[in-house]
Amino acid sequence: MTSTPDTTLPTPKKPPKPLSKALGQTEKVKALVEEAAQDLSSVNSDLKEGIGSQSPRQSMEKVLVQSEAIEEKVQEAADNLAEVNVDLKDEIRARHILEFKLVAVKELAEAARHDALHDPLTGLPNRVLFNDRIEHGLAQARRHGWSLAVMFIDLDNFKKINDTHGHAAGDSVLQAVAARLSQCVRDVDTISRHGGDEFLLLFAEVKDRQDLSTVADKILESIQSPCSVTVDGLTINARVSASVGISIFPEDGATADALINSADKAMYQAKQSKNRYSFAS
Numbered sequence: 001m002t003s004t005p006d007t008t009l010p011t012p013k014k015p016p017k018p019l020s021k022a023l024g025q026t027e028k029v030k031a032l033v034e035e036a037a038q039d040l041s042s043v044n045s046d047l048k049e050g051i052g053s054q055s056p057r058q059s060m061e062k063v064l065v066q067s068e069a070i071e072e073k074v075q076e077a078a079d080n081l082a083e084v085n086v087d088l089k090d091e092i093r094a095r096h097i098l099e100f101k102l103v104a105v106k107e108l109a110e111a112a113r114h115d116a117l118h119d120p121l122t123g124l125p126n127r128v129l130f131n132d133r134i135e136h137g138l139a140q141a142r143r144h145g146w147s148l149a150v151m152f153i154d155l156d157n158f159k160k161i162n163d164t165h166g167h168a169a170g171d172s173v174l175q176a177v178a179a180r181l182s183q184c185v186r187d188v189d190t191i192s193r194h195g196g197d198e199f200l201l202l203f204a205e206v207k208d209r210q211d212l213s214t215v216a217d218k219i220l221e222s223i224q225s226p227c228s229v230t231v232d233g234l235t236i237n238a239r240v241s242a243s244v245g246i247s248i249f250p251e252d253g254a255t256a257d258a259l260i261n262s263a264d265k266a267m268y269q270a271k272q273s274k275n276r277y278s279f280a281s
Helices: 019-051 056-117 127-144 158-165 167-182 209-224 256-273
Strands: 148-156 190-195 198-203 227-231 234-238 241-249 277-279
Touching (some): 127 148, 127 190, 167 227, 167 234
Parallel strands (some): 241 277
């Protein structure tokens, strides 16, 4: 779940004092306590002397004056310490608020980046992210001498679903197809909604055509399975089929655009010939 910055977040009643000032006050408290301890030691000495002196009354008066001075220092230290605690609490509270806002902003940035690179209906990578993946795949393929493949998938007669049951039903079918495609490929492969009822698949490190034929058969069987979707409380049983075109690097193209165009043409060949799938060459 994505958090959003709360413009009504509580703010300190007064701006928190810098932490360095609180530390300075702590040093002041420490100095007052040390002074009070030294004064108290002096008082103890005076008490001992006064007990055995010729004028104990004068000695006691002197001790009382010193005790009052010590009491004032201790009270000042306590007041300063209380102020330090308030400042530290404000500082901690302000930092917690700032940390929360930073986390919220980070989550918003990640969500915005995801939205910019993914199809809003299916959640699949969009054209921008797919093009980035294929460019990266081509660079790796050239460096290591690998092959890679692009599949262009077009749903057959998908318009009938929208015309018969409405666009909400069509959207649900597209979401179901996207989920099925995701179950047919490896984690290293990329599925993209190219637009409308078209999908692109990128396969890295392809070994041979037979592997691609096996995957194409698996994908087509998955898409053609009965699809039940519920729209406005009404269950609709929809069945769709697809045509697939396949291009392979490097024989069918050396660039992303060339491979996509070759796969697109092969898809139309498959659609016209009723062969379900077709290779570009």
